[in-house]
Amino acid sequence: MITVELYKLVRRPRTWISIALLCALPVAVAVFIAVTHLAPPPGQGAAFLSAVVQDGSLYPAAALALILPVFLPVAVALVAGDSVAGEASTGTLRYLLVRPVSRTKLLVAKLVAVITFVLLAVLIVTLTSFITGVALFGSRPPAAVGGSGGLQPGLPTGGTQASSSATSISGAPLTVTQLLERVAGAVALITVSMLGVAAIALFLSTVTDSVLGAAFGALAVLVGSEVLVTLNAAVAVQPYLPTRYWLAWIDFFRQPIFWRDIQRGFGIQAVYVVVFLAAAWANFSTKDVTA
Amino acid sequence: MLAVDSVDLDVRAGDRYGLLGPNGSGKTTLVRMLLGLVYATRGEIEVLNKPVPRKVNEILPDVGALVEEPAAYPHLSGRANLRLFDAAGRGGSRRTRHQRIDNALEQVGLGGIDRRPVKAYSLGMRQRLGLAAALVRRPRLLILDEPGNGLDPRGIRDFRQLLIDLNAAGTTIFLSSHLLGEVELLCTRVGVLDRGRLVLQEDLAVIQAPTGRIIVDSPDAARAAALLNGRVEAREGSRLVVRHDDPAALNARLVADGIRVTEMAAHRRSLEEVVLEITSAGSDQVGGTRE
Numbered sequence: 110m111i112t113v114e115l116y117k118l119v120r121r122p123r124t125w126i127s128i129a130l131l132c133a134l135p136v137a138v139a140v141f142i143a144v145t146h147l148a149p150p151p152g153q154g155a156a157f158l159s160a161v162v163q164d165g166s167l168y169p170a171a172a173l174a175l176i177l178p179v180f181l182p183v184a185v186a187l188v189a190g191d192s193v194a195g196e197a198s199t200g201t202l203r204y205l206l207v208r209p210v211s212r213t214k215l216l217v218a219k220l221v222a223v224i225t226f227v228l229l230a231v232l233i234v235t236l237t238s239f240i241t242g243v244a245l246f247g248s249r250p251p252a253a254v255g256g257s258g259g260l261q262p263g264l265p266t267g268g269t270q271a272s273s274s275a276t277s278i279s280g281a282p283l284t285v286t287q288l289l290e291r292v293a294g295a296v297a298l299i300t301v302s303m304l305g306v307a308a309i310a311l312f313l314s315t316v317t318d319s320v321l322g323a324a325f326g327a328l329a330v331l332v333g334s335e336v337l338v339t340l341n342a343a344v345a346v347q348p349y350l351p352t353r354y355w356l357a358w359i360d361f362f363r364q365p366i367f368w369r370d371i372q373r374g375f376g377i378q379a380v381y382v383v384v385f386l387a388a389a390w391a392n393f394s395t396k397d398v399t400a
Numbered sequence: 401m402l403a404v405d406s407v408d409l410d411v412r413a414g415d416r417y418g419l420l421g422p423n424g425s426g427k428t429t430l431v432r433m434l435l436g437l438v439y440a441t442r443g444e445i446e447v448l449n450k451p452v453p454r455k456v457n458e459i460l461p462d463v464g465a466l467v468e469e470p471a472a473y474p475h476l477s478g479r480a481n482l483r484l485f486d487a488a489g490r491g492g493s494r495r496t497r498h499q500r501i502d503n504a505l506e507q508v509g510l511g512g513i514d515r516r517p518v519k520a521y522s523l524g525m526r527q528r529l530g531l532a533a534a535l536v537r538r539p540r541l542l543i544l545d546e547p548g549n550g551l552d553p554r555g556i557r558d559f560r561q562l563l564i565d566l567n568a569a570g571t572t573i574f575l576s577s578h579l580l581g582e583v584e585l586l587c588t589r590v591g592v593l594d595r596g597r598l599v600l601q602e603d604l605a606v607i608q609a610p611t612g613r614i615i616v617d618s619p620d621a622a623r624a625a626a627l628l629n630g631r632v633e634a635r636e637g638s639r640l641v642v643r644h645d646d647p648a649a650l651n652a653r654l655v656a657d658g659i660r661v662t663e664m665a666a667h668r669r670s671l672e673e674v675v676l677e678i679t680s681a682g683s684d685q686v687g688g689t690r691e
Contacts, residue, residue: 113488120476200471204533207435207467208489209460398437 110214114222127184128230132237134180135172139238143245157362161242168242169235169292170362173299176234177355182331183324185303188226189310190323192219193393197318197400212394220311220386227303231296283364291366295358298374302355305378306331308385309351315393318400348373351381404429404440407598409591411574416567418583418604419576420675421593422682427576428468430593431545434574435465448541461489464539466547470530474519478510478529481518485533504532507562509555523550531559535566542566544575548582560586584671594679607674610666614647616640616654617663624659641667 118124138158142148148162157171193216196202205215242248283291310327317323334350337343347353354374360367404426411417421427432438434447436456445452447459472481482501486492492500505511508528518526527550534542542563548556563586567573577583583590590607592600600607613633618624621638634641644650647666654661 110488113484116484117473120480122475199474200469201473203432203435203437203467204465204471204485205488206437207460207463207465208485209436209457210488211457395439397432397439399432 110210110218111221114218115225118222118226124188124226124229127187128233131176131180131184131230131234135168135175135234135238136241138171138175139168139241139245157359161246163246164248165242165244165246166239166248166288168246169238170295170359171242172234172238173231173295174356174359177299177302178335181230181299181303182306183328184230185223185227185306186310186324186327186331187320189223189307190314190325190327191320192223192311193314194318194320194323195314197398198320200400202400203398206398213390216311216315216390216393220307223307223311224300224304227300227307231299231303235292235296291361294361294366294371298358298361298371301375301378301382302351302358305351305381305385308382308389312385312389312392315389315396349377351377353377404433404593404596407443407593407596408601409598410601411572411589413572414567414570416563416573416586416588417575418587418590419574419593420578420580420583420590420671421576422679423578423684424682425593425679426596427578427593428545429596431465431467431543431576434543435460435463435467437467461491461537462540464534464537464542466530466534466544468545469549470526470533472518472526472529472533475517477515478513478518478521478525478532479505479515481529482533482536486536489537491537500536500538501532504535507535508532509558524552524555527551528555539571541572541574544573546577547575548577548579556582580670580672580675590671592675592678599678600674604671607671608668610645610668612643612645613667614642614644614650615663615665615667616642616650616661618654618659618661620659623657624654627654627657627659638662 139161142158142162146162149158157167157174161168161171193202196205206212306327309330310323313323313326314320317326331352334352338347338350338353354370354377357370357374360371407426407430409419409430419427419430429438433440433445434452436453436459439453448462450459452459472478473484476484479501482504483497486497486501502511505513508531510525510528510532513525518529521529527547531544531547534544547559547563551559560582563573563575575583575587584604587604589603590600591598616624617639619638621635621640624640625632625635628640628642631643632640633643642650647664651661651664
């Protein structure tokens with residue numbers, strides 16, 4: 110069943126169109142910066158953007174920071190929200206179930222397909238933005254990364270506000286291995302964060318037969334969470350909001366790595382994933398399939 | 401809302417069973433219950449001697465089903481769709497899978513389909529593809545909901561013959577329809593649903609048994625009526641309705657008296673008469689004077 114779902118994923122034009130769009134935004138931003146040389150000054154604008162002018166090989170980090178707040182969650186919510194509701198609304202769900210495919214197996218296969226989509230999207234964006242960055246801004250030897258920003262090596266900025274910490278990546282030299290490890294760590298945290306979104310959308314997808322209902326429902330949760338994250342009065346609930354530690358992956362690029370928020374990010378997303386997948390399973394396994 | 405109530409369905413192995421009933425009488429809900437898509441709140445369902453929904457995953461591999469309209473992944477070809485649905489279930493090497501898909505397509509008259517995606521198919525082709533999907537596993541039991549939808553007269557006749565052939569080879573057939581004429585031609589046993597209740601279940605031969613009346617058409621109708629005085633129930637032009645059990649004896653008597661007979665047939669009730677008599681208007685008809 111997993112093979113079937115993966116086949117459906119890769120044969121579906123939407124998968125590749127959405128990944129292409131995800132890649133297009135960072136490319137467009139890079140072209141604008143390369144043409145105008147108007148990169149945001151350090152500490153302003155999207156994370157890492159000021160640094161990439163110095164070193165194009167850092168552009169994947171900037172690209173992920175660009176697509177993370179809106180584009181990536183939208184794509185993930187759409188794919189996950191479509192996974193059950195889409196099959197229900199086209200009627201193929203009932204034909205899968207009478208094959209028979211057990212409902213649990215179907216849900217697991219859907220989940221694997223969504224995870225694959227997230228990984229595929231993040232990796233392809235990372236790869237294309239690396240190529241774009243190196244092509245447009247050139248790359249320096251990794252050892253020289255530290256020199257560009259003019260900050261003292263090993264000095265953490267102390268703030269947890271992601272956008273202001275971008276300059277600290279240039280604070281210390283990173284070896285190629287270190288850089289790769291940190292990119293891998295960042296990709297892992299982003300993927301897990303997107304799985305949180307996917308779990309919510311997948312749950313809603315088992316509740317409604319409307320793809321848009323499920324996708325927008327999940328996005329509404331994220332937007333609501335974003336509003337509360339910036340609201341001082343909501344400080345009591347902030348540590349439990351799904352988007353609270355979304356940008357903690359930037360801490361992978363500090364020297365030394367600032368682990369606290371990263372660990373909390375993984376933890377809170379794990380809770381969201383487990384709770385909403387359990388809810389999705391409980392709902393779907395006893396549901397009357399009338400569509 | 402109770403969609404189906406007190407239905408005591410009795411389908412025997414080898415039957416060609418037709419489930420009839422007006423729109424909204426619960427046919428589709430009943431079919432979904434048989435397939436474990438919708439859960440009955442009370443009562444027991446057994447299909448192929450096993451309880452539904454508890455053993456549904458053991459039952460369904462031997463069942464082919466078409467539930468309401470057919471459904472397929474629109475951007476894939478018909479063959480790719482069948483491969484996906486077939487691969488979702490267990491069993492069979494790659495070669496046998498390809499073989500049985502080709503067989504099923506051949507059976508429904510789609511042997512020559514090309515790589516065009518299903519979204520370019522006509523309604524009739526989609527219906528044939530849906531039937532092929534039901535036939536792929538060479539099921540012991542076929543559960544078909546409105547199988548004739550979208551087929552032209554030739555398609556309907558081909559399909560009827562296919563079902564009769566499959567039945568002769570040992571497949572039990574259960575279909576729901578509101579096309580009485582079609583059921584009359586195809587089925588050996590019928591059940592009639594009305595507002596969620598089974599109001600009739602009988603062998604077609606019994607329903608259509610001679611009513612003890614003979615219809616006589618004769619240019620000498622007046623003389624015939626005089627001769628058979630007392631047995632004639634109605635006379636309309638050259639047609640007489642005569643209470644009599646034996647057409648041959650009646651014919652001999654008329655001819656012996658020099659009465660010419662153009663037509664003579666034992667009167668049988670049509671399925672339409674029987675069904676319309678015992679069912680109410682469908683749920684799609686909203687009159688002001690119901691009840």
